[in-house]
Structures are given as C-alpha cells and as structure tokens.
Amino acid sequence: MKQGYASNDRVSLTLGDQGVAHVRLTRADQRNALDAAMVAALLDAGGALFDQPGLRCVVLSGEGSSFCAGLDRATIEGALADQGLNLAERSHGNANRFQQLALQWRKLPVPVIAAVQGGCIGGGLQIAGGADIRIVAPDARLAVMEMRWGLVPDMGGFALWRGLVSEDVLRALTYTNREFSGEEALALGFATELAADPLARALALADEIATRSPTAIRAAKALFARAWDAPLGEILQEESYAQQRLLGSRNQVEAVRSQMERSPPLFTDP
Secondary structure, eight states: OOTTOEEETTEEEEEOTTSEEEEEEOOGGGTTOBOHHHHHHHHHHHHHHHTOTTOOEEEEEESTTOSBOOBOHHHHHHHHHOTTOOTTSOSBTTBOHHHHHHHHHHHSSSOEEEEEOSEEETHHHHHHHTSSEEEEOTTOEEEOOGGGGTOOOOSSHHHHSTTTSOHHHHHHHHHHOOOEEHHHHHHHTSOSEEOSSHHHHHHHHHHHHTTSOHHHHHHHHHHHHHHTTSOHHHHHHHHHHHHHHHTTOHHHHHHHHHHHHTSOOOOOOO
C-alpha cells in the first residue's frame, strides 16, 4: 500500500512505518455523511486492509467537524426508489453491503480504533461500533437515529452493541432516537474512553499496540470474536489452542527477550 493511497475523494487510506493504517472519511463538507461513493470507498478500504502485509493496527476517523452523520438523505431516497434492492442478500459472507461497512472492522484480524468527534449518528454510530476501541470527544453528539426515518438500525448495530450497552438503555435510545453526548456515551458503554483530541489519542494508542507481538495481538482478537457467543467449553479450548501455537514461537521468544534485555522487540509480521 502506498502512502496517500485513496479509494476516491471520499476516503483516504495511509499506512505508517509501524504498520498502523489510518482510514479517514474525507467528505467533511457533508459531515462525512454516507453516500454511494463513500460506501464503495469504505468497502474498498476495508478490502485492501484484509490483504495488507505488515498490518498491525487501524485507526478510523472522520475529517472536519464530525465523525460520520450517517446515511445522507439522497442515499435513503435512492434506497426507497430502488425496486431491486435486496437487503436479505448476503454479499459479504454473513453480511449485506451496508452491514459490511461496520462489521468489516470487527472482522479485520488486527485491532481497530475509532476516533469520534462531533456528530456520530445512525450509520456512523454503527461503523464506530465495529471498532475494537472507541475514543470519543466529551462534547461529541451521538444517536441511534434510524427511528426518525421509520427504520431500524440495520448495519450490524444490534450485534455490535450487544454486551456493550445495557439492553433496556439501547431499547430506549432506539425507540426515541434521543441524542446523547460523548460523556454520556462513556457511561452507557458506547465509548471506551474520552479524549479532548480523539484522533491524537487513537494514533498514540495504535502506535503502542503496534509494539506488541503481532501474532499474539491477532490471536487475542480472534478469541474476542469467539467469546461473544461460543459455549464456555469452546472458549476454553480455543484459548488453549491459541496459547499452544504461541508458546515457543519466534515472536513469543522475541517478546521475552526484549523484556529481559529491556530492548525494543524485533517482531516478524504474520
């Protein structure tokens, strides 16, 4: 991946020297609202990252005053007018095209950190929900907005928010589309932590994660993916399998060496 790579004028995608990719929504004049071009660009960016060698962490952010204002009105109107639209079709494994916009971040084998400022509404909130970690500005404005348009969250929100937000609270927010702040998002479970500069904090955290063993990080993310719905016995077995593969591996030995010698680790990327 070359520095400055861009799918189109809606999304930029860059990869730093330490394997930290930055996916940035760049439709700032429209508060990064999702139109057809941005949907395509985000899917292209996610697809490129799945095949990116040396990838260790991803930061997801929005340019300008908002993270993402959700689907724009033209996209909603286009969906209403499209008689051939089949949302039940699984075009991306277990997801349709719109669900993949949010789920692809959870499916990536490396951690994803969302940096959220300004508006994070509807589909934008679901995209942020796909990240492993959400760094949110205290004065950000968030909402489960779909009910305003007579719709339900359908970009994976019900699955992605499961275990993060109390079900009764999520029901109330879904039924009323009430807006809430970043501070309230932290209390409710939508945010991992607050930061006055979410992007700076997300990039610093990504750099820290990039210094850890990439094979262990990927193994941990795979275990998290199984832990939500697998029976206890299966989770315990998967932990054992993962640990067995890591013990004595090159990167595990290197992690021990770097700690013992107090020197930077020299990991090999998967």
